[in-house]
């Protein structure tokens with residue numbers, strides 16, 4: 311959860327890299343449609359990698375005291391991330407369940423935590439684990455479970471080319487680990503349409 | 504429809520550009536997950552920009568003589584392309600209708616023509632027009648109509664961030680132009696689910 315990058319995006323370096331990339335693929339960086347592409351992409355990476363300079367703790371530190379130990383579920387948190395292997399987008403939904411021990415966070419803060427870890431070059435499994443770990447560390451709940459389902463463009467638009475394929479993974483921490491009954495309670499809440 | 508690039512992808516240049524891009528966004532190109540990324544991306548662009556070195560005529564020149572002048576429709580041709588403004592994918596479906604004058608092509612050749620124009624840095628409107636023009640030029644039909652519906656990740660994952668938004672555009676050539684009745688016949692065939 312530490313900041314993983316202290317320096318800002320190096321706009322000039324990205325612009326130079328994009329011109330070189332365009333030349334490398336056989337394009338003409340000076341044709342009209344591409345003239346502003348290096349600038350746009352430099353600006354874009356500030357947004358797409360914006361999570362690298364944010365500490366999830368910033369979002370998860372403001373807690374509310376509650377009297378309940380009932381499962382809290384936030385489902386269908388849409389996210390967009392970038393696959394670190396191909397620098398192509400992967401995107402889908404994250405579902406989070408946690409069982410508080412007297413403290414909860416604002417609902418938007420769970421979605422903000424997803425953003426922090428989605429907005430960088432990622433692997434789906436790592437992102438899911440980072441979200442679970444951030445919630446465990448900051449909120450100290452009895453347990454957390456995070457489910458992520460995503461479509462990877464590196465699998466649909468190229469390579470093995472399987473449009474519609476989804477990768478689903480699950481991370482459990484604390485009381486959720488090895489507890490089928492708790493896990494099923496969460497899956498039941500996810501299956502309500 | 505001429506080949507728009509005679510040279511091959513410059514793999515070494517792309518690799519260097521990707522290392523620079525990684526450094527520019529504040530990543531460490533030497534961390535384990537990224538070590539092979541420049542190689543993968545160089546290989547990937549050969550595939551993603553593979554249409555640049557292909558002439559659609561190669562696919563559309565083998566025609567079959569037929570006795571009919573009935574509309575031929577090929578719908579739901581899935582495609583993936585790259586937005587030339589942000590180098591982010593856009594993807595969706597192309598639907599093609601044409602009215603032959605005695606000559607048709609193999610069905611797969613229409614889908615191959617879509618691939619030729621999708622596999623490069625593109626604009627949706629240009630791609631749609633290029634597909635229509637290639638069919639007009641090679642097959643000399645009475646008319647062609649091409650509809651394209653696509654999701655642009657540059658609009659969903661960043662910037663204005665409108666997930667689910669679709670861009671739809673239509674190109675007509677020959678007898679389809681200005682002919683509502685013919686256009687409606689095509690739209691009717693598209694609305695069958």
Ligand SMILES: Nc1nc2c([nH]c(=O)n2[C@@H]2O[C@H](COP(=O)(O)OP(=O)(O)OP(=O)(O)O)[C@@H](O)[C@H]2O)c(=O)[nH]1
Pocket residue numbers: 393394395396432433434435462464465469470539543
């Ligand atoms: N587990 C996991 N695998 C991933 C993720 N993103 C991602 O690209 N991969 C996989 O990483 C692998 C990279 O394999 P590779 O080094 O042979 O690269 P490649 O492009 O030639 O592989 P490919 O053509 O099979 O996609 C691929 O199997 C790809 O599907 C992810 O988030 N999680």
Ligand SMILES: Nc1nc2c([nH]c(=O)n2[C@@H]2O[C@H](COP(=O)(O)OP(=O)(O)OP(=O)(O)O)[C@@H](O)[C@H]2O)c(=O)[nH]1
Pocket residue numbers: 346350586587588589625626627628655657658662663
């Ligand atoms: N008509 C059309 N517009 C496109 C395509 N691809 C694509 O990026 N655009 C648009 O091109 C424009 C580029 O605008 P811009 O130079 O202000 O770049 P930007 O990234 O700052 O714009 P944005 O943040 O509004 O997306 C955007 O409005 C974007 O939506 C396309 O295929 N067809």
